[in-house]
Amino acid sequence: MAFLELQGLVKRYGEFSAVAECSLSVAKGEFVCLLGPSGCGKTTTLQMVAGFTPPTAGRVVLDGQDITGLKPSRRGLGIVFQSYALFPHMSVADNVAFGLEMRGVVAAERGKRVAQTLELVHLAPLAARFPKELSGGQRQRVALARALVISPPVLLLDEPMGALDAKLREEMQIELRALQHRVGITTVMVTHDQAEAMTLADRVVLMNKGRVEQVARPFEMYEQPNGRFSSTFLGKANVFEGRHEGQGVLVGDVCLPCLADAPRGPVDYIVRPERLVFAATGALVRGRVSARVFLGNHWLFQVETPLGTLQATQVNAGLPAVAEGDEVGLAWAAEQARVVARGA
Numbered sequence: 001m002a003f004l005e006l007q008g009l010v011k012r013y014g015e016f017s018a019v020a021e022c023s024l025s026v027a028k029g030e031f032v033c034l035l036g037p038s039g040c041g042k043t044t045t046l047q048m049v050a051g052f053t054p055p056t057a058g059r060v061v062l063d064g065q066d067i068t069g070l071k072p073s074r075r076g077l078g079i080v081f082q083s084y085a086l087f088p089h090m091s092v093a094d095n096v097a098f099g100l101e102m103r104g105v106v107a108a109e110r111g112k113r114v115a116q117t118l119e120l121v122h123l124a125p126l127a128a129r130f131p132k133e134l135s136g137g138q139r140q141r142v143a144l145a146r147a148l149v150i151s152p153p154v155l156l157l158d159e160p161m162g163a164l165d166a167k168l169r170e171e172m173q174i175e176l177r178a179l180q181h182r183v184g185i186t187t188v189m190v191t192h193d194q195a196e197a198m199t200l201a202d203r204v205v206l207m208n209k210g211r212v213e214q215v216a217r218p219f220e221m222y223e224q225p226n227g228r229f230s231s232t233f234l235g236k237a238n239v240f241e242g243r244h245e246g247q248g249v250l251v252g253d254v255c256l257p258c259l260a261d262a263p264r265g266p267v268d269y270i271v272r273p274e275r276l277v278f279a280a281t282g283a284l285v286r287g288r289v290s291a292r293v294f295l296g297n298h299w300l301f302q303v304e305t306p307l308g309t310l311q312a313t314q315v316n317a318g319l320p321a322v323a324e325g326d327e328v329g330l331a332w333a334a335e336q337a338r339v340v341a342r343g344a
């Protein structure tokens with residue numbers, strides 16, 4: 001059963017729809033990521049749930065109760081904003097205790113809960129430090145502890161790792177995932193980083209231009225993107241516009257293989273770079289390698305073909321790869337392609 005429900009949320013600023021329509025059911029204990037490009041309405045959606053932005057239309061329902069009209073403070077949600085700020089003149093412990101103090105929790109109980117929460121985010125030894133004496137990742141964890149300490153029913157995170165470098169970000173993602181599992185707290189997190197969404201989310205909500213494009217588990221969304229936008233935002237993809245009349249998908253005058261139950265008529269034909277293989281015989285299309293990039297564990301190739309520029313990747317197995325300028329054939333199996341009706 002849904003624990004948190006966003007029912008037809010809309011936010012308009014004059015003529016402009018920041019969020020054109022967002023409906024979503026989040027189960028208790030679930031970790032959901034709102035993913036999408038800059039300006040697609042992620043923060044606006046989260047702020048409507050938090051209560052800082054009143055929706056133009058729609059409702060927010062928490063545990064069966066309509067909270068759309070409640071003030072943020074009455075919702076009791078744990079929030080880490082996109083640009084979070086710690087109180088610079090307060091120690092780590094005092095920063096975390098602040099929310100409890102505001103709620104009138106007595107000192108003894110406060111001390112206990114702050115200690116527990118700092119333990120949870122591995123910051124207990126740094127309780128007496130001030131924000132300026134912390135690294136970016138540590139500050140981020142203080143912000144997280146501050147949101148968690150009030151034991152909120154829902155945790156709302158807006159790009160909580162935006163300020164971190166790639167390595168620290170990865171570490172924090174793993175920590176956050178483990179923490180969320182331990183505490184079992186229902187979490188809605190905003191990110192524009194697809195790898196972060198795949199790492200953390202039970203389900204990804206992919207947004208584009210104020211609308212929800214697709215909601216799915218990460219593996220499902222990667223394997224079954226519902227169109228061009230999903231396939232190229234989550235992972236890389238070769239996408240061709242073609243027609244499916246029954247014998248395969250015709251792209252220009254090249255016929256590409258697809259499963260018999262693929263939708264008929266105008267379609268987007270989607271195939272991921274790692275599903276393409278170099279084929280001496282039985283090639284579906286031939287072309288010339290125009291670029292080759294070494295990425296350590298794999299190679300990335302660009303191949304100029306009658307279908308356009310294709311991207312192909314190959315695992316680096318320690319063998320020499322095809323070179324720039326080489327003429328190559330490319331092949332893939334029908335079941336490796338995803339065929340989606342276009343303009344539906």
Ligand SMILES: Nc1ncnc2c1ncn2[C@@H]1O[C@H](COP(=O)(O)OP(=O)(O)OP(=O)(O)O)[C@@H](O)[C@H]1O
Pocket residue numbers: 013017018019036037038039040041042043044045192
């Ligand atoms: N108060 C406002 N008045 C007018 N337009 C706004 C307002 N707040 C946001 N917008 C617009 O609404 C759209 C969605 O903004 P939002 O902050 O939700 O995007 P986002 O998906 O969080 O992007 P980012 O990844 O850059 O943080 C943007 O085009 C933004 O310019």
Ligand SMILES: [Mg+2]
Pocket residue numbers: 042043044082
């Ligand atoms: Mg934002």
